[in-house]
Amino acid sequence: MNELLRKLSDGTLTYDEAKQLNELLRGNPEACEVYLNHIALEAQLERELQQPAKISPIRAIRPIGLMKPLMAAAAAITLAFFLWPHGTTAPLATVLLSEDCVWKGRESLPEGSRLIPGKIQLSSGTAILRFDGGAEAILRGETTLELLSAVQARLITGEVVIRAEGDAAGFKLLTPASELTDLGTEFAVKVQRSGVTELQVLDGQVGYGDAIADAGHALRFEAGKEAEAMSVTSPRFTDLIQQAAPKERRDLMTHYDGFFYDAGTYQPSDIVKGKGWAGPWRLRLGIELRHPNEIDSTTDMRIVEGGLTVPWPIPGGKLGGLEMPAGRSFRLRPMKQGIDMGNDGITYFSLITYEPEHGKKRHTTPVEGVRLTFRSSADYWNESLSFGCQQSLRPLIQAGAQGSFASAAAIADEQSLLWIGKIIRRADGEDEIFFRIYGQADALDYAEPATWHSSTRGLRQSAVLDLVILSSTGQNPRIVDELRIGPTWRSVVPIQAQLTKVE
Amino acid sequence: MMRGEKSLTKRFIGQNVVRFRSQRSFYGVSENSDQFIQDLTASQNSLYGYILSLLPDRAAAQDVLQEVSVTAWQKRADFTPGTSFFAWASKIAYFHVLSYRRKMSRDRLVFDDEVLDYLAERQLEREEEVSRRGLALKSCLEKLPATQKQLVEQRYASGGSVQDIAAKEGKSVGAISQTLYRIREALLKCVEQSLAEEELA
Incomplete structure (x- = not known):
């Protein structure tokens, strides 16, 4: 090994010796560490000693012209942004809940939808929005709200309850009577057709004009008159959510596999149950196998019972889950209706896994990893998520x-995990993908979280992703269960009876 | 949304100080570009090490690094500030290495896919360790005797080959190669020792 590394450094390694090095490294974590330490030293010596004499490429690029136009372009983008008219069309809020909603001027505003600036007119029902600035608004009954920015809206008529705590504080609601500024609080506002505006401060403080109203106070504003005190009658934000009683909507689920089989070993072609599939599970075939050495450890599918500790109200684990064996395992299932990335729409998925220990010090191969991948049967190796x-x-x-x-x-x-993903597909414009993994201690809410673990930027896809691939590699078996795909959060996520605040 | 960065600004409404949150999109573009360039510059060494480990050929690794820097700049909008820049850029590097390998003639192919993928994964996990190694190396270089340091500089700073140095020094290629080998061993040992001391501290 040392001799090979010496030759590598000297640049005299022959083809046969290179193959020898490859064989030494394959499946030998210790050798790989020695190699990586050697290369790290080699690279660092080169870079460290070169720097005064030879500038690193990126620094070299910068003064001689490539970076400069790029910087100028960036500056132009900034400028263009400021020069855009007030109403940009970038999304600024998300629909969290839509219960029996009838909207004026549009067919529907499904849960998960991203809203751009402009008016939304609710005729009936209950809707909850979350502005990107963090404030949440409940709209009930006939209400017209104009979304102005991620931190500002105008209530034209109707009733809203706003909750804007912590970082969301500072949210502004414009009304015919006054500009109301949330100072870390919760408040209800009603605007009558006549323009008479009622403010009820449910918690914290609200700034209006240059005055402040405290919790427990309510005011009535009428044009040309002094503000009049009144009593607080509005229910609290959480009470309103309880009243709306958002329930799971499993009926909307488009694809499902709960691996409901008796414990035992099956052929993939026997795993046929579920919803929304064009066929049973199968192994990868033909071109789907890119690396010949990525051979599956087993060709069957093992269903196990137990093994998952599931704090969420999901039947998963109790009635069987799929055990992906140690080594490498890839299983694929075709969907009847794929996820069409070229069309507008929203897709959520959830999946339960049990993640075995990832030994940090154990440099093993194959490394630990588990994935849920969506690919296109028409072009397997091209676009994927x-x-x-x-x-x-x-x-x-x-x-x-x-x-x-x-x-x-x-x-x-070493715990059960619930994966939840959101795919916002757009025919024109950027697709947005979000992903969060919930641990056993994380509570789930009636709506999607304000923060995800990971999100994409600048992504544009157009393929129809109609293959689901579960892949697992590592030293230990892991269990996956309850694969759900649907159009809304509530169609794929179990909802606890006890509602808590959406974090 | 986590995508908006939080910054608190103060604004006066009448006499009341009101906080409001500015959205990244209003500010961010040029600041982000500057930050991006900083990240990209700061990652050059680690990226070079990453590429070199997968493609152990200095000239090839330098070419790929150049391509990766340009691609990273073009795709800068895909980078989520606050996440690991190295993790993001190394993915780009990985694909560039793959595409470079495809263009290489078969007889120069060094690692097969399995080894390559394993090394790539490990490099991601070693990110922090590698940067600590880099820091330790700086002080280890200082401790090197002058003649040894000079030899290392001839080899790495000006990219001189072992043959060139041997000819210049009037020594055999084997002798230079062996001396360089010993110096690297000493440096590695020094680095390992510094890391071990760091862990104890």
């Missing part, structure tokens, strides 16, 4: 060659 948890335990979205988006934070291993 892959969600996973790799050796580093950092949730990862990989969009084929278009880039990968890893979370900065790692999750804990």
Whole structure:
């Protein structure tokens, strides 16, 4: 090994010796560490000693012209942004809940929809929005709200309850009577057709004009009159959510596999149950096998009972789950209706996994990793969306060659995990993908979270992703269960009876 | 949304100080570009090491690094600030290495896919360790006797080959190669020792 590395450094390694090095490294983590330490030294010596004499490429690029126009372009983009008219069309809020909603001027605003600036007119029902600035608004009954920015809206008529705590404080609601500024609080506002405006401060403080109203106070504003005190009658934000009683909508699920089989070993072709599939599970075939050495450890599928500790109200684990064996395992299932990335729409998925221990010091191969990948049967190796948890335990979205988006934070291993992903597909414009992995201690809410582990930027896909691939590599078996795909959060995520605040 | 960065600004409404959150999109573009260039510059060494480990050929690794820097710049909008820049850029590097390998003639192919993928994964996990190694190396180089340091500089700073140095020094290629080998061993040992001390500290 040392001799090979010496030759590598000297640049005299022959082809046969290179092959020898390859054989030494294959499946030998210790040798790989020695090699990587050697290369790290080699690279660092070169870079460290070269720097005064030879500038690193990126620095060299910068003064001689490539970076400059790029910087100028960036400056132009900034400028253009400021010169855009007030109403940009970038999304600024998300629909969290839509219960029996009838909207004026549009067919529907499904849960998960991203809203751009402009008016939304609710005729009946209850809707909850979350502005990107963090404030949440409940709209009930006939209400017209104009979304102005991620931190500002105008209530034209109707009733809203706003909750804007912590970082969301500072949210502004414009009304015919006054400009109301949330100072870390919760408040209800009603605007009558006549323009008479009622403000009820449910918690914290609200700024109006240059005055402040405290919790427990309510005011009535009428043009040309002094503000009049009144009593607080509005229910609290959480009470309103309880009243709306958002329930699971499993009926909307488009694809499902709960691996409901008796424990035992099956052929993939026997795993036929579920919903929305064009066929049973199968192994990869033909061109789907890119690396000949990525051979599956087994060709069957093992269903096990137990093994998952599931704090969420999901039947998973109790009635069988799929055990992916140690080594490498890839299983694929075709969908009846694929995820059409070329059309507008929203797709959520969820999946339960049990993640075995990822030994940090155990430099083993294959490395620990589990993925749920969506690919296109028409063009297998082109566009894809892959969600996973790799050796580093950092949730990862990989969009084929278009880039990968890893979370900065790692999750804990040796526990059951609930993966939830959101795919916002756009015919024109950027697709947005979000991914979060919930641990056993994380509570789930009636709606999607304000923060995800990972999200994409600048992604544009157009393929119809109609293949689901579950892949697992590592030293230990892991269990996956309850694969759900649907159009809304509530169609794929179990909802606890006890509602808590959406974090 | 996590995508918006939080920054608190103060604004006066009448006499009341009101906080509001500015959205990244209003500010971010040029600041982000500057930050991006900083990240990209700071990652050059680690990226070079990453590429070199997968493609152990200095000239090839330098070419790929150049391509990766340009691609990273073009795709900068895909980078999520706050996440690991190296993790993001190394993915680009990985694909560039793959594509470089495809263009290489068969007889120069060094690693097969399995070894390559394993090394790539390990490099991601070693990111922090490698940067600590780099810091340790700086002080280890200082401790090197002058003649040895000179030899290392001839080899690495000006990219001189072992043959060139041997000819210049009037020594055999084997002798120079052996001396360089010993210096690297000493440096590695020094680096390992510094890391071990760091862990104890």
